[in-house]
Amino acid sequence: MTAKNLIYDGTFDGFLSVVFYVFEHKLKTVTIQNESTVQQGLFSVNETIPVDETKANRVWNGIKSKCSTQSRYQLYYAFLSEQIGVEDLLLDYIQYVFSQSKKVDKDYSHPSILKIAQIAKYVGREKHRMEAFVRFKLTQDDIYFANIEPDFNVLPLIEKHFKNRYADQKWVIYDIKRNYGLFYDLEKVELINMDFPENFNFTKTDDAFFASQEFEFQKLWQDYFKATNIESRKNMKLHIRHIPKRYWKYLSEKQPN
Amino acid sequence: MADAAKYDVSCSSSGSQRANTNKGIGDASGMGICHSYTEDGRCVSLLKILLTNHCIFDCAYCVTRKSNDIKRAAFKVQEVVDLTINFYRRNYIEGLFLSSGIFKSADFTMERLVAVAKKLRKEENFNGYIHLKSIPGASDELMREAGLYADRLSVNIEIPTEAGLKKLAPDKKREDFIKPMIKVKNEIIQYKAEKKIIKSTPKFAPAGQSTQMIIGASGENDFQIMQTSNHFYKSYNLKRVYYSGYVPISYDNRLPQIGSAVPMLRENRLYQTDWLMRFYGFDVSEILNEQHQHLDLDIDPKLGWALRNLHEFPVDVNTADQRMLSRIPGLGMKSVYKIINARRFRRLNWEHLKKIGVALNRAQYFMVCESNQFEKRDLTPEKIKGLILQNSTSKYQKTLSNQLSLFG
Numbered sequence: 057m058t059a060k061n062l063i064y065d066g067t068f069d070g071f072l073s074v075v076f077y078v079f080e081h082k083l084k085t086v087t088i089q090n091e092s093t094v095q096q097g098l099f100s101v102n103e104t105i106p107v108d109e110t111k112a113n114r115v116w117n118g119i120k121s122k123c124s125t126q127s128r129y130q131l132y133y134a135f136l137s138e139q140i141g142v143e144d145l146l147l148d149y150i151q152y153v154f155s156q157s158k159k160v161d162k163d164y165s166h167p168s169i170l171k172i173a174q175i176a177k178y179v180g181r182e183k184h185r186m187e188a189f190v191r192f193k194l195t196q197d198d199i200y201f202a203n204i205e206p207d208f209n210v211l212p213l214i215e216k217h218f219k220n221r222y223a224d225q226k227w228v229i230y231d232i233k234r235n236y237g238l239f240y241d242l243e244k245v246e247l248i249n250m251d252f253p254e255n256f257n258f259t260k261t262d263d264a265f266f267a268s269q270e271f272e273f274q275k276l277w278q279d280y281f282k283a284t285n286i287e288s289r290k291n292m293k294l295h296i297r298h299i300p301k302r303y304w305k306y307l308s309e310k311q312p313n
Numbered sequence: 314m315a316d317a318a319k320y321d322v323s324c325s326s327s328g329s330q331r332a333n334t335n336k337g338i339g340d341a342s343g344m345g346i347c348h349s350y351t352e353d354g355r356c357v358s359l360l361k362i363l364l365t366n367h368c369i370f371d372c373a374y375c376v377t378r379k380s381n382d383i384k385r386a387a388f389k390v391q392e393v394v395d396l397t398i399n400f401y402r403r404n405y406i407e408g409l410f411l412s413s414g415i416f417k418s419a420d421f422t423m424e425r426l427v428a429v430a431k432k433l434r435k436e437e438n439f440n441g442y443i444h445l446k447s448i449p450g451a452s453d454e455l456m457r458e459a460g461l462y463a464d465r466l467s468v469n470i471e472i473p474t475e476a477g478l479k480k481l482a483p484d485k486k487r488e489d490f491i492k493p494m495i496k497v498k499n500e501i502i503q504y505k506a507e508k509k510i511i512k513s514t515p516k517f518a519p520a521g522q523s524t525q526m527i528i529g530a531s532g533e534n535d536f537q538i539m540q541t542s543n544h545f546y547k548s549y550n551l552k553r554v555y556y557s558g559y560v561p562i563s564y565d566n567r568l569p570q571i572g573s574a575v576p577m578l579r580e581n582r583l584y585q586t587d588w589l590m591r592f593y594g595f596d597v598s599e600i601l602n603e604q605h606q607h608l609d610l611d612i613d614p615k616l617g618w619a620l621r622n623l624h625e626f627p628v629d630v631n632t633a634d635q636r637m638l639s640r641i642p643g644l645g646m647k648s649v650y651k652i653i654n655a656r657r658f659r660r661l662n663w664e665h666l667k668k669i670g671v672a673l674n675r676a677q678y679f680m681v682c683e684s685n686q687f688e689k690r691d692l693t694p695e696k697i698k699g700l701i702l703q704n705s706t707s708k709y710q711k712t713l714s715n716q717l718s719l720f721g
Contacts, residue, residue, distance in 0.1 A: 162654035165665045188346045192403045200402060224438075225402055273399050284361065285351040288560055289575055294354030298347070308405075309349055 059085040059100040064143075065107055066090045068135055071143060072112035074105045075150055079115075088143035115150075122153040127161035130176035136209045137179050145171055183210040187217050189299075190229055191308050193274075194267040200227040203258045203306060211238055215245050232258060259305045274308045281309035345442075346407055359410040359444060360400055364388050364425055368414030372482035373565045374471065374530050377414045381563070387416070393429050394437065401441050408442030408464070409433070419450035419489075427455060430462035442520070447497065449489035456496045465520040465552070466497050473541045477531030481567060490524075494549050497522050501550070521552035528583065529576040530559040530568055536606035539586055543597040546590070556583045582608040589615055592646055593639045612698060616642040619679055620694040626679040627687065631660050643676030674704050 060083055064070035074088050087100065094102070119128060131149070134142055148168040153161055164170045185206075192200035200222070211231050215238055218229065222240070230237030230250060239248045256262070261270060304310040347356035365387035366377040376383070397409045411429055415422050426445050433439040445463040447456060459466060470490045472478040478487060497518060504517035524545060526538065542554040558580040561571045586608060589595040593615070600614050609617045619626065619642045628637050630652055638649045651669045655661060660683035667673055678697050681687045692700075 160658060163658040164651045164655040164669060165659055165661060170668055184346070188348045190404045194403075202404070222402070222404075273403065276396065277400060277403070277405050280360070281349065281351070281357065284355075284357060286353050286355075286560060289353035289355075289558075289577065291354040292352060295350055295352050298350035298354060298356070307349065308403075 059087070061094075061100040061102045062086055062088050063091050063094055063102060063104045064088065066092055067107060068132065069109055069112040070105070070107045071135060071146070072115040073108045074143075075115050075147060076108070076111040077105050078147065079154075086144075086147070088147060090138075090143070093140070118154065119150065122159060123161040124159075130172055133176035133179040133183075133213070134172045136213065137175050138209055139175065142175065145175075179208045179210065179213075182206050182208045183213045185303070186210050186214050189303050189307060190214075190218075191306060192227060193261055193308075194270045195265055196267050198226065198267075200225055201230070202228070203230045203232050205233045205306070206231065209234060211236070219245055259311070261308075274311075278309055278311070348405055348407065358407045359442065360397055360406045360408070361410040361412070362388070362393065362396075364393065364411060364413035364422070364429070365416055366414045367416040369417070370415055370482065370484045372471070372485065373563065373567050374481055374527055374559065376562050378563075390425060390428050390432060394432050397433060397441075398437055398439065401439070406441075408444070410444040412446035413448065415448060419448045420452055420455060423448045423451035423455045423459065427459050427462065430459065434462045444520075447493040447522075449485065449493065451493060453496050456493050457500055460497055460500050460518040461515055463518055465522060466493075466518050467523045467525070468493055469525040470541075470545075471525065471527050472531050473526050473533045473538045474531070477533060481531055494522065494524070494551075498549050521550070523551055523553040523555065525555040525557055527559050528556050528580055534606045535579075535583065535586075535608045536601040536603075538583060539590075539597050539601050542587065543590065554587065556580050556587070578610055579608070582610065582614060586614045589618075594636055595640075611702065613642070615640070616675060616698075616701070620698060623694060627681045628679060630666065630680050630682045631656050641676055641679050643672035643674065643679075645670075675701055 062074045062077065064074045071088070077083075078086055089095070091104070096102070119131065123131070131146060135146060145168050149172050152166060152168060153159075160166070161169065164173065186204055190202045190204060192202045195201050209231075211229065211234075214229070218227065218238070219240060224242070226239075226241055228237055228239045228248070228250075230248075235249065237248050237250060239246050261274065263271070299307070299310075345358060347358045349357040351357060363377070365385070366383065367385050367387060368375075368377045368379055371379040375381075393409070393411065397406075400406045401408070409429075411426055413422050413426060426448070430443050430445055433443065442465075443463045444465045444467065445459050447459065447466050447468045449468060456466075468490050470478075470487075472481055475487050478485060500517050501521065504514060507514045526541070528538065538556070542556075545551045545554055558576040559569060560575050561569050561573050564571060586597075586600055589600060590597055595618070600618055601608070605621070608614055612620075619640070625637070625640070628641055630638065630641075635649060635653060638644060638652060639646060644652075648669055648671050652661065652666070652671075655665065655669065662683040663673070663686070666676075666682060678688050678692065678701070
């Protein structure tokens, strides 16, 4: 039997539809790839699987009966990691829990289950970091704007947090790596795509776009940040472990002034 | 003003259950978030400031002491409110940690602290985190009001023993620290009782109270410090006790001199002990007692305990209960949880344990698993310690080797 390479549209429902397809046709040797990152295998046949919400829901309900809430979160988190090969790992996980009559989703001595738990942990950490490192800047249209560049696709995970927290201000959080963002208009959160002017500098605060009081508060924040440091306890290694350097460019307290 | 407040260690912003209401600003219902970190590696999650650095007291260990020649200033209530709201809106902070020097009297100062919290809650509809310092000697009514607006209250007892306090802060009395603590504790108990009957009872300091002790300023040993800390956890239901290595700020000859090192490693060992007490089911007397009054600096307190109690080991990870698993050096609570879950499916061997994340370098001498390879020699505690230290690198290596050369 030739190996099959199943291609899906990159959404979670799309992925679950592929899982349905694998079970339906009792496929043995498959790989699953996102359509935006397809690589041609030497000995495999490509096949594109359309999204089918009903089928996706059936798979998800099956997973519900086999996995705890925590494990289901881990599956979804791991999916959002967008790591190469994560779909195959997820498939292996799902096949394993379906093949056993008992619940085995906490069997951390199974390689795929442990691996998924670990990837989910990375994604969870990145989600938490974004909740911490988003720095809003007030624009002239009275919208609090922030741009981020997370390692994983965590925007869907942080939506609720920001919606609950900033219910009385309009805000945008924009993922410039994946080119989409969240916009909250005081009522609901929407997905948006934005075009930025060519000379737009994401690390700077340009007075053509941002409100004048923005500079004042950034300055106060920078001063505060400097004042809280205790020089005699300086520990840059620990500092960098907490805030890896790749996050510095969008943190207002880390900007040279 | 943040310059003085930085010596307050508490940065906790979790444990409160205050959710966003009426589309106001803020939400403190989940876990805490550290929005940034200072270069010394501490987290920045709250806007930590002093309302004023004027102070009528003269505590030797404090930068705002009366006799210290520094510039004095004070914030207006509205200024603190504006700063908090604007920082919060930009996602810089989780909330406010407001402390103060004492101007005029305890009540006069406490009133102002409460006024800030009240304004934030009532006028700005702010649901973020507020931590207020209870001013020693403030009246019960003010403490009650503070608890209605704040998520957490704290009084810093600063010096672990009464004798030390007398020496370094002659104007202060231990009772003054204890009194507001008791008041808050009783109010929390009362709130919890009323809450069961009337659901809409207003929240009272939902994140509890905490305190802080300075380490290495007045000569206490680890046994005394942890006894005090244990007493506070047990008698006053504190959520946290913080330990703060003394940073020399004065030429006062009652204190370590400027330029002497901050006892960071000792602070770390005390926190580890604190964790063992609160999460690992240890009693403080197992780790520190009359015979054993100092924590080892070169090894962690759990390993220290295990080496003194080798008769309890080795533990079989496939059968031991949670209590004994959590006592194995090199196993954290996360690993314990994973082991308990995983061993229901198959007996675990070294390979499984390694993947789960157990620090085998320490753990291997104290456990057996599904393998016929385990430590069979009858090693002495000193020998095990030697083997472990040989195969590990401590981030405190430099500090340690300095100390060794002093004594060696």
